[in-house]
Amino acid sequence: MVSSSELLKRYANGERDFSGADLRGIKLYGSQGKEIDLSGANFSGANLEGAILSHVNLDNANFSHTNLKEVRMNGKINNTDFSGADLTNAHIGASRINGAKFRGANLTNVDFGANGLGNTNIDFANANCTNTKLTCDLIEAKFQGANLRNAIFRHQNLYWYRANLSRANLSQLDLSGQNFYTLEMRGVNLNGSNLVNTNLKSTNLEGADLRNTNLENADLTYANLRNTQIEGAINLDPKIYLIWHIINQEAENINLAGIDLSCANLQNVNLSGLDLRGVNFQRANLTKANFSHADLSSANLKNAYLSNANLESANLSQVDFTGAKLNSANLNQANLNQANLLGTNLEQARLQNATLYNANLTDANLEGADFTDADLTGADLTGTRLFGTNLTNTRNTSGSASIFSNSPNNPNLGLLEQIRQASKGLYYGSEADYPYEVFLWEVANRGEFTLEGLLEVFGFLREIPCDDFRNGNFDNLQWLQSSANSSRLLPENKQVIQSFRTLLLQLEPFLTNLQVYRLAVPAQDLYIVIGNTPSEDWLGISTKVSSYLEQQHYSSQIFRFRDSAVAKLENQELIVTLENEIAEVSFASEYIKNFVWEIAEQKSALIHNVLDTVGIVTTNEVENPFASETQAELVHSNLTNLRLYRLTAGEIEMYIIGQTENGDWIGLHTKAVET
Known part of the structure; x- marks a missing residue:
């Protein structure tokens, strides 16, 4: 059995081939300021079961077909070859693993930790990822033929322990029932994969390839579908297709009046000038959307997200905005007559020359909003928050706004x-x-x-x-x-x-x-x-x-x-x-x-x-x-x-x-x- 001191001595003397060596339980502790250098070493076929390799530079090392059960390692693992290795129960901590190869490796129960270091081009082709915690940056990773049936891409609700799968290749795989909730999957390749019952809620799929995927019961609520390819997708929900169509193609020729677009992710979408009467946008993400001059009368925008949206000169009469987020939105010259703005957040919103005849603003947050020249005739401002609100030349203010309008x-x-x-x-x-x-x-x-x-x-x-x-x-x-x-x-x-x-x-x-x-x-x-x-x-x-x-x-x-x-x-x-x-x-x-x-x-x-x-x-x-x-x-x-x-x-x-x-x-x- 080779000891740690012997290994380091032999490496220092220029030896690089340790293939087949018995290195069970070896412990190497470097530090961030002074890591141990074993770059380029050949450990193929060696036994490192239970080893600890902390702050070790293993760039370009060869661990192919090595026994790495229970190993704990962190440091530099760039372009390192783990093909065919057995890493059962291993822990790979905060490491740089760009270009590492895990082709055909046994990664059962491996924990890749947080690893938010922008790692790219990791190769997991044909690897066994049963219960593997792939909760790190996996940008441009390759998973062809891998077993991901029980892989874990996000650890509970911990923010740092979630995968970044941007431009990763996950094509032709069984990903049914997987949880990709809120993950960054920009440009991911899912062509031909099985996504039945997959959770893609709030996932960023901008530029992703979803062609020929099976999306039966897949949850795409709030998913970002901008520039996503969906040709040939199977069992695609018609509502999701409509959302995709609105985002990526002209919406002018679609009759949207009365349509259900609740919980849709329509950030930055351009719907200016359209007939949107009675549309259900409840809880939809409409951040920075353009609704200027659109007719949204009687639409349902309860609890919708409209931060920084452009609603200038829009017809918003009788719209239900209960609980909506309209902070920093542009509502200049908008028609909000009889609109329900109960509990709405209008912080820093612009409502110059807007008309709010008989609007319900009860409990609304109007802090920092600009109501210059707005018509508030009959509007209910009971309980509104008015810190820094500009009410210059407003007409017929009432309720809590009147505390700033005193008897002459x-x-x-x-x-x-x-x-x-x-x-x-x-x-x-x-x-x-x-x-x-x-x-x-x-x-x-x-x-x-x-x-x-x-x-x-x-x-x-x-x-x-x-x-x-x-x-x-x-x-x-x-x-x-x-x-x-x-x-x-x-x-x-x-x-x-x-x-x-x-x-x-x-x-x-x-x-x-x-x-x-x-x-x-x-x-x-x-x-x-x-x-x-x-x-x-x-x-x-x-x-x-x-x-x-x-x-x-x-x-x-x-x-x-x-x-x-x-x-x-x-x-x-x-x-x-x-x-x-x-x-x-x-x-x-x-x-x-x-x-x-x-x-x-x-x-x-x-x-x-x-x-x-x-x-x-x-x-x-x-x-x-x-x-x-x-x-x-x-x-x-x-x-x-x-x-x-x-x-x-x-x-x-x-x-x-x-x-x-x-x-x-x-x-x-x-x-x-x-x-």
Whole structure:
């Protein structure tokens, strides 16, 4: 048996032929700065079972017909020959393996690791890849005749452990049931292969060869089919063929009105000027698509992806955009009359001169959007988010937008303008700098200022139908489907809601006038259920957030509301029942822990205390609203009852609020990023 020191000594003396040598269990440890050089060595027919070859240069080495069972190797393996070798249970770590040959090799249970090093031209022809983890860069790899029936091209949902099969040759192979979900397969050759029941969802197949493939029950949802060849494909879904046709050939001569294109990947497609009335684009990927001057009236675009899409001068009347992503889209001069934009993301979108007559913008995110000269007559802007929104010359703004449109004779307008000018050009310094927005809370128009009202105005807190929350079918809950977090966290939302339903059944004898609120924050929707207790006080139940979301800044206790509600005898049986029912409840979500509750005599006080207990909102005294002492003095000398509200974590909404001499409130809204 040859030892490691003997092997290295012989190699240093110029020997290169170690064919047939017994090298079982040999251990060679180099380092990134000083790797061991065995390039060009001949190990054909040798026994290296259980060997460790770490940071070893094996470029151009010959391991043909070698016993490499259980071997662990990493380093350089460029143009190395493993033809006919037995690598059962081997691990090939982060290695450069360009041009390596595994022709006819036994690769059963081999783990190629992440290996995201751009490796190309690896030859797996006729190899046995049973349970082989091919989760690395395999660009231009050759698999002719290989057994890939049980090969693994992506390791669970780990981002780095997935194959890159760009321009690889996978022709004439049995790939039925394989999982290629989200893989990069640009230019791959699948000509004549069996793809029955294969998962190609969200796969990039641009320029791929799918000619003569069997695509029976293959999932091509969201797949990129640009420049893909599909001639002679068997059992191709007619819907997939239509998507391919729209992407790769002229769509002008196709009657698309009323067609189902849901979940299609139509990125960058040009459909300008076409009749698309009533088309179902639900959940379709329409990123950067061109719909300018098209007629999309009454189309279904629920939860569609339209980031950076061009919809200029398009007819979008009565379109359902519920939950759609329209961030940075061009909607200038578009007709959005009676469109449903519930929960839509319109961040940085352009809507100059657009008409939104009777449009539903409830809970929409309009941050940074440009509505210059837009007509919002009859539009519902309840709960919209308006940070940095340009509403210049908009007509008939209502709802939350009206907080920036004040009564012309309000005595606080002069002070409001002074603070606005003082904050102009200033930014709140954090990991990302944000400007200040200044607004006036007119008590005569909006009622007394409360945290509840503030969060409602800025679109974070919304009341939802109690009957739906308690009894509704999850698939029909519009407020749930339109949630910004619905696609990622819908199962977790369902579990939380179901737990609430079970709890409320036990509390039904004690509570009246039930109301349900949804607090929409970036990582997780939170729900607050409130109702009147036997003493006519208010009980509120919500869920405690995890440390991931919980504010690192804690509330000042002077802002919590205290009264005698919790001590009243009429509430004691309710409290005992509640505590018993929630004691064993926990949630699978990484964002929430358990149920929490509060009781207060006033509804506004209750919601304030619940949000504080949940850990998603903190309230503190204000010390320095601006870095400049002169500008800070302007606020301190003119406003009383100052407080700072901070909402959520990571990207934090910040509101500095103070009361004017006549009882109105002036607020400064900005953001901070703390990670």
